[in-house]
Amino acid sequence: MATRRGKTIITELKPKVIAFASAVGKKEGQGPLSKEFDEIYEDTTMGEDSWEKAESLYLKAAISKALAKSGLSKSDIDIICSGDLLNQCIGSSFGIRDFQLPFCGVYGACSTMALSLCMTSLMIETGAFTNCIAATSSHFCSAEKQFRKPLEYGGQRPPTAQWTVTGSGAVVLSKDGGRGVYIDKIHLGTIQDLGILDSNNMGAAMAPAAKKTIADFLSDTGTKPSDYDAIFTGDLGSVGSELLCELMLKEEGIDLGTVHKDCGLMIYDRETQDVHAGGSGCGCSGSVLCSHILSGMHKGKYRNILFIATGALMSTVSSLQGQTIPGIAHLVNFRKG
Amino acid sequence: MATRRGKTIITELKPKVIAFASAVGKKEGQGPLSKEFDEIYEDTTMGEDSWEKAESLYLKAAISKALAKSGLSKSDIDIICSGDLLNQCIGSSFGIRDFQLPFCGVYGACSTMALSLCMTSLMIETGAFTNCIAATSSHFCSAEKQFRKPLEYGGQRPPTAQWTVTGSGAVVLSKDGGRGVYIDKIHLGTIQDLGILDSNNMGAAMAPAAKKTIADFLSDTGTKPSDYDAIFTGDLGSVGSELLCELMLKEEGIDLGTVHKDCGLMIYDRETQDVHAGGSGCGCSGSVLCSHILSGMHKGKYRNILFIATGALMSTVSSLQGQTIPGIAHLVNFRKG
Numbered sequence: 001m002a003t004r005r006g007k008t009i010i011t012e013l014k015p016k017v018i019a020f021a022s023a024v025g026k027k028e029g030q031g032p033l034s035k036e037f038d039e040i041y042e043d044t045t046m047g048e049d050s051w052e053k054a055e056s057l058y059l060k061a062a063i064s065k066a067l068a069k070s071g072l073s074k075s076d077i078d079i080i081c082s083g084d085l086l087n088q089c090i091g092s093s094f095g096i097r098d099f100q101l102p103f104c105g106v107y108g109a110c111s112t113m114a115l116s117l118c119m120t121s122l123m124i125e126t127g128a129f130t131n132c133i134a135a136t137s138s139h140f141c142s143a144e145k146q147f148r149k150p151l152e153y154g155g156q157r158p159p160t161a162q163w164t165v166t167g168s169g170a171v172v173l174s175k176d177g178g179r180g181v182y183i184d185k186i187h188l189g190t191i192q193d194l195g196i197l198d199s200n201n202m203g204a205a206m207a208p209a210a211k212k213t214i215a216d217f218l219s220d221t222g223t224k225p226s227d228y229d230a231i232f233t234g235d236l237g238s239v240g241s242e243l244l245c246e247l248m249l250k251e252e253g254i255d256l257g258t259v260h261k262d263c264g265l266m267i268y269d270r271e272t273q274d275v276h277a278g279g280s281g282c283g284c285s286g287s288v289l290c291s292h293i294l295s296g297m298h299k300g301k302y303r304n305i306l307f308i309a310t311g312a313l314m315s316t317v318s319s320l321q322g323q324t325i326p327g328i329a330h331l332v333n334f335r336k337g
Numbered sequence: 338m339a340t341r342r343g344k345t346i347i348t349e350l351k352p353k354v355i356a357f358a359s360a361v362g363k364k365e366g367q368g369p370l371s372k373e374f375d376e377i378y379e380d381t382t383m384g385e386d387s388w389e390k391a392e393s394l395y396l397k398a399a400i401s402k403a404l405a406k407s408g409l410s411k412s413d414i415d416i417i418c419s420g421d422l423l424n425q426c427i428g429s430s431f432g433i434r435d436f437q438l439p440f441c442g443v444y445g446a447c448s449t450m451a452l453s454l455c456m457t458s459l460m461i462e463t464g465a466f467t468n469c470i471a472a473t474s475s476h477f478c479s480a481e482k483q484f485r486k487p488l489e490y491g492g493q494r495p496p497t498a499q500w501t502v503t504g505s506g507a508v509v510l511s512k513d514g515g516r517g518v519y520i521d522k523i524h525l526g527t528i529q530d531l532g533i534l535d536s537n538n539m540g541a542a543m544a545p546a547a548k549k550t551i552a553d554f555l556s557d558t559g560t561k562p563s564d565y566d567a568i569f570t571g572d573l574g575s576v577g578s579e580l581l582c583e584l585m586l587k588e589e590g591i592d593l594g595t596v597h598k599d600c601g602l603m604i605y606d607r608e609t610q611d612v613h614a615g616g617s618g619c620g621c622s623g624s625v626l627c628s629h630i631l632s633g634m635h636k637g638k639y640r641n642i643l644f645i646a647t648g649a650l651m652s653t654v655s656s657l658q659g660q661t662i663p664g665i666a667h668l669v670n671f672r673k674g
Binding site for chain 1 (some may be wrong): 338339340341344346347349386387389390415416420422423424425426427430431433434437438439440441442443444445446452455456459460462463464465466483525526527528530650651652653654655658660663665
């Protein structure tokens, strides 16, 4: 049986990462993590006639690759758990349709990679699931079109804006097997809403949620940032990352120091790639986890890390109706045995 | 440890229904289940200036009422698991924000009540969750506005169209307690897509998914329809219900007979309430489960039932892009001990 300390769940069966894969677009393939991705598709339309269909194919590619790397066949998989930013999560439903496997749809905005990992970990902990796939995706063009302006409009982006990653990440999580990397603890977040209204400043909306989840987790487990090789947040970008470190220090007296890294600041070269405050989107933390982070763990570069994906739970409708932006952050503690 | 037969999960801890509540709108309050709902709000705006905000308040009302009926305090609850039809599931994120509890967002379109129950059952099965809330909501006006036409346009609806229920249902599921009603088995569905293109005919898109889930479950468990006091589908309406019974008989040789009931056909009086093919929306199966069905179980009218909520996983964008409508159905087997 899994156990609980505060809001933190400590796994008993230690769900194993037996494979993972990332599929990204051209711009991500030109960034600093270029050599770590499994698949780089230069044509971000994926040969399709819509951005939404293209996004589904990135998800399909990441899941297919992870499945191939796991050595399992499709019939060994008990469930796919996935979600994305598109209205009614169509990136996932159309992306996984052809696998013909049980499907659990989740919604956590950009926190989805952590949420799908939390859910599949819990499934394995019940004893009734052997192999699960946790995945997510995003696409710059489908996100811009849906949340902001048509690309053709060429609207200006403020310095706080982030660039939605075109890409997907998928993890095969299993009861047994793998190369020693497992999920030791999970922590499902609580919505934090400090009244941010600017939907071009997601980092500021999500930072308080990341702070709460990290602070609660450290308190529950009696650990401190330096106990971890790295603390990766999902896509706070430069604005949100600075805010997170400030909030942690001022309100919790905790110095994240050099142990904190943000996937949104890792995936692009902000000097040359014109992405303003950094990367964002479910596919940001999804593709960075399923490349640099988990391969770093396999190689022993990281042995004990926190992965905190953050999401902004608003819609264009809620923002136009004057609602503030609720943030959430879910946490996964990966260890290498 | 929970166990598995085929794709069906048999719970070990038997998550208990310790409380449930429904909050519905005026039209639902005028229907045949009128006396069974906890709260009927005649003003479907809930005093808000938008339909989306109103929907969130129905969810909040159902959760608050279920919590009050459970006798637990908010701090006893480990998590709320909820989702809805609105873009980025804002019905849920704004509806649960003020509870300040860990939140797991799920997306299963109109199958959400069964999906949130499946997820919370699995959480309890891990041993690390004591009390969980599973919930969902929908609102006629927010759904029409988002998926079809502005209400003011007064567009005609074809006979196959269904009427989205304004309402919400919430269940408090616990490791211990209650009055003998528990979740014995769950079954997470696989997407079925038979090529339906008409987004005014959800019943036809979802019926094949319901068929697959029910047939797989009966096969996994070696049971037949007459073993159950009732088999409730979510919101197939008249068109989908007829199709389901036909498909079951022709393709599986299984006669659902009189044991099959559909929440979409129970919530309104189709003779007098002008709802065409019946009720739909996450709140349809949510509010019928959390009134008539679960109170029938508490009273011993039903002792062993299947609850299969069905969802159509399309968006307006996918339909406009010529995509077919993928259906999914998740199943929960409630028993009374």
